[in-house]
Amino acid sequence: MLIKILGSGCAKCNRLEQLTREVVAEQGLSASFEHVTAVDEIMAYPIMTTPALVIDEAVKVSGRIPSKEELAAWLKG
Amino acid sequence: MNIVIEALQGGLGGLASYLAAHVLLCLVPAFFIAGALSALVPQQSIIRFLGPDASKWVSYPAAAGAGSLLAVCSCTIQPLFAGIYKKGAGLGPAITFLFFAPAANILALSYTGVALGADFAIARIVLALSFGIGIGMIMAIIFRRGEEARQAQSEAFEAGEGISRKTLVFLAALVALLIAGTLKLDFLKAVLFSIDLPLHGVAGLQAMLDRLVPIDEAVGAEGLSVQGLFLIGLLALIGVAAWRGLGLVDNGFNRLTPVALGLTVLTLVVAALGVRVSESGLLLTVSVRTAAVAALCIGLVPLARRFDPWDVQQWLWETWRFVKQIFPLLVVGVFLVGVIRVFIRPEWIQAVAGSNTILANMAGVVFGVFMYFPTLVEVPIAKMFLSLGMHPGPLIAYLMADPELSLQSILITSAIIGKLKAWTYVGFVALFSTLAGLAYGAWVDGTALWLLALLVGGFITLLLSTLHFVDRASRARTV
Numbered sequence: 059m060l061i062k063i064l065g066s067g068c069a070k071c072n073r074l075e076q077l078t079r080e081v082v083a084e085q086g087l088s089a090s091f092e093h094v095t096a097v098d099e100i101m102a103y104p105i106m107t108t109p110a111l112v113i114d115e116a117v118k119v120s121g122r123i124p125s126k127e128e129l130a131a132w133l134k135g
Numbered sequence: 136m137n138i139v140i141e142a143l144q145g146g147l148g149g150l151a152s153y154l155a156a157h158v159l160l161c162l163v164p165a166f167f168i169a170g171a172l173s174a175l176v177p178q179q180s181i182i183r184f185l186g187p188d189a190s191k192w193v194s195y196p197a198a199a200g201a202g203s204l205l206a207v208c209s210c211t212i213q214p215l216f217a218g219i220y221k222k223g224a225g226l227g228p229a230i231t232f233l234f235f236a237p238a239a240n241i242l243a244l245s246y247t248g249v250a251l252g253a254d255f256a257i258a259r260i261v262l263a264l265s266f267g268i269g270i271g272m273i274m275a276i277i278f279r280r281g282e283e284a285r286q287a288q289s290e291a292f293e294a295g296e297g298i299s300r301k302t303l304v305f306l307a308a309l310v311a312l313l314i315a316g317t318l319k320l321d322f323l324k325a326v327l328f329s330i331d332l333p334l335h336g337v338a339g340l341q342a343m344l345d346r347l348v349p350i351d352e353a354v355g356a357e358g359l360s361v362q363g364l365f366l367i368g369l370l371a372l373i374g375v376a377a378w379r380g381l382g383l384v385d386n387g388f389n390r391l392t393p394v395a396l397g398l399t400v401l402t403l404v405v406a407a408l409g410v411r412v413s414e415s416g417l418l419l420t421v422s423v424r425t426a427a428v429a430a431l432c433i434g435l436v437p438l439a440r441r442f443d444p445w446d447v448q449q450w451l452w453e454t455w456r457f458v459k460q461i462f463p464l465l466v467v468g469v470f471l472v473g474v475i476r477v478f479i480r481p482e483w484i485q486a487v488a489g490s491n492t493i494l495a496n497m498a499g500v501v502f503g504v505f506m507y508f509p510t511l512v513e514v515p516i517a518k519m520f521l522s523l524g525m526h527p528g529p530l531i532a533y534l535m536a537d538p539e540l541s542l543q544s545i546l547i548t549s550a551i552i553g554k555l556k557a558w559t560y561v562g563f564v565a566l567f568s569t570l571a572g573l574a575y576g577a578w579v580d581g582t583a584l585w586l587l588a589l590l591v592g593g594f595i596t597l598l599l600s601t602l603h604f605v606d607r608a609s610r611a612r613t614v
Contacts (some may be wrong), residue, residue, distance in 0.1 A: 066213055066214065069456055069460075075387070079486070085232075089417075096288060097213065097217050097550070097551065100214060100217075101214070101217055101218065101221055101222070105214075105218075106178070106182045106185075106204075106214065106215060106219075106222070106223070106292070107178045107214060107215060107218075108211070108214045108220035116297075121177070121179070121211075122178075122449075123178070123385075123449060125445045
């Protein structure tokens with residue numbers, strides 16, 4: 059599973075990455091992480107706001123930090 | 136040696152007036168509003184109006200709305216600007232968004248209002264709105280032909296959820312708190328009752344504070360009151376409690392969360408209290424304002440309970456993040472401004488910008504472009520200039536140019552929209568900031584509002600029609 063965090067390195071983006079890593083560890087999943095900071099690469103996805111979470115190239119959420127329950131549901135699905 | 140003491144006193148005086156009751160009553164609610172906007176307002180609720188098919192009548196106001204509601208955080212401005220430009224409504228609304236955001240966010244607006252006066256805050260928002268839309272439209276006309284190359288991508292703008300009713304009510308209550316604390320209305324000042332606290336030694340304490348931080352009406356130094364000292368103590372306690380209580384709240388509410396919030400409410404209520412040192416002790420006056428602030432703080436609790444705990448946690452976390460990000464820089468900035476204030480002679484400022492001339496307004500703009508101050512520090516700087524005798528016109532010119540234009544923001548914009556467009560934008564901002572200063576200065580000097588509106592409107596119409604004809608002419612030649 060490839061997890062991308064899109065965001066310019068702001069506090070919210072780092073928080074999203076941290077939360078996602080926590081959920082991945084709690085669920086015992088294996089995933090590789092990539093933190094995308096280049097504006098051009100971020101804009102290639104259909105989003106307008108960061109932070110955004112992309113799991114296997116599908117945008118799950120953008121512009122807000124999801125709760126751990128939401129994260130767990132996406133990661134398992 | 137004397138000059139060092141004087142400079143330090145200047146710095147302390149600046150800090151004291153920054154942490155004075157009326158400033159806290161404005162900034163504390165403003166931070167909570169900024170946090171709520173960032174955490175509770177779904178960004179899609181405004182972004183959906185900025186798609187590639189949106190008409191001009193919708194997209195420009197929506198861009199301005201996005202500027203004031205969504206762009207409280209720098210991590211939103213850059214992707215949103217790039218997104219509107221590349222995928223959505225295009226260059227014009229993107230520019231409007233970029234121009235309006237720093238002048239119209241809740242923190243800048245309320246701080247300007249309380250530090251410089253409501254007229255400056257209103258002038259700032261009205262001028263930024265009209266000129267932001269104006270510059271956006273001009274840029275869109277100039278660079279019309281490049282526009283087709285953009286990759287219009289509608290799916291990013293699909294209608295999402297709107298702003299829910301409970302969020303609106305909650306925001307309205309927070310704004311009411313801000314207004315009840317700061318608005319200078321007579322009925323808010325009406326005294327309900329007062330208590331005389333027999334505290335000995337308070338008069339001596341106040342005398343000591345007056346020696347430490349002298350009151351000087353002429354330069355706008357308000358001195359430090361016993362109330363101010365108590366408030367600073369409360370702020371320090373909030374800082375300690377909030378570090379864990381709000382900073383880690385997204386892991387769930389902890390024991391320090393209610394402590395931090397309780398202290399915040401206490402700070403607001405004390406700030407709204409009238410405190411005077413009398414011969415026998417302290418005279419506390421409870422006014423309508425005090426009661427209103429306390430009632431609104433209590434009223435926020437049931438309103439907040441209507442949200443999911445996760446949303447409330449996000450709100451508090453965002454609020455604390457803003458405080459952590461902005462407050463320390465602001466404190467240092469205000470202190471340094473107070474120190475520098477001692478060394479600047481009023482004659483210098485009055486010679487350069489003491490009256491409302493084109494040159495004076497341009498000086499304000501140039502100073503704004505080349506100086507880069509952290510968010511909100513432009514306000515105490517403007518206050519310093521005002522007390523040194525700067526004319527309100529050039530002051531508005533400076534206030535318009537400083538947050539809009541800095542070398543950093545110019546570099547970011549040119550990376551996204553290209554050097555030519557970015558420098559054209561810079562040129563227009565400089566031009567329009569000068570114009571804004573001239574217009575506001577003329578209004579302060581007594582020129583009738585309709586005449587000014589006519590002149591400014593005429594100038595913009597002239598500019599737009601010139602551009603239109605230049606564009607038509609060059610198009611006719613290429614065909």
